[in-house]
Amino acid sequence: MQPSLADIEALNAHGPYNDSVWTAGGAVLTHEEALSGRGHYLAKTLREVLTARFTRGELAEMSIADIGCYDGWIPHEVSDLPFRKMVGVEPRLKNIRKGELARKVFGIDTRVEFRVGGLENLEQCLGGEVFDIVVSTGLLHHVESPAEALRAMRPRCGRLLFLETIALDSRKIGDRARAGIEPRDVVYFGRAKTVGMSGNKLESSYYDGSATGLEVVSISSFETIALSCEAAGFSAPKLEADPDAYRRAAWKGRRPFHAVILTA
């Protein structure tokens, strides 16, 4: 269906729709050119990971929560899979509202339930519920402590974590950095002395997809994220898409930073 001029004005007033690609008939509602391809790639990869690991019968008994779901496009995109329950958690009411408006204008129904909340109050907003699958995309690089974020997600996650984040280029971890980090703890006996690195930057809450307050956010290398997964109690962290595979499939060279997809 084609939105009316009044609908388009209302959508523009609610936007920008940076991370989603709501589509109906010939009309497409999206925003940042540099992000184009990312949403579809994430939804496709999430679908592939889930259908490779679980049968439809198993999925039909499972619940899924997307933390930092923005306007809900990614969970809605996989909502044809037969999950028992789907929840999107998002701290910005504005983002939930923009999804509601987009779906209303485009005549899209969704079975995803939305809750206002974030990493800081997951227990309160999810009522202590544990979800078989926890999805978190584009969130970890908007928080001060990715390790704390993973610790907050762990009690909510029953079977599988699907995580996507910008990641520091692992090639920056040279021999001198490795020596300075000194992986000497007893936990390194009998296993590879993997070390990671993080970079930091100041981020405000100005953009609808950013941190929720003024924060020094942390961009971690894949190694740091995997180690933090382990320390938070997730097992078997697995790289599903490395930065090169990700860039080839999603960014098509439009935005130069590194991103990874991992499961645990």
Ligand SMILES: C[S@@+](CC[C@H](N)C(=O)[O-])C[C@H]1O[C@@H](n2cnc3c(N)ncnc32)[C@H](O)[C@@H]1O
């Ligand atoms: C870059 S957007 C990614 C949106 C969507 N998940 C995606 O991948 O397209 C980051 C999202 O995380 C949310 N967010 C930021 N800080 C958060 C926090 N502390 N807890 C939960 N969500 C948060 C933002 O409001 C925003 O919706």
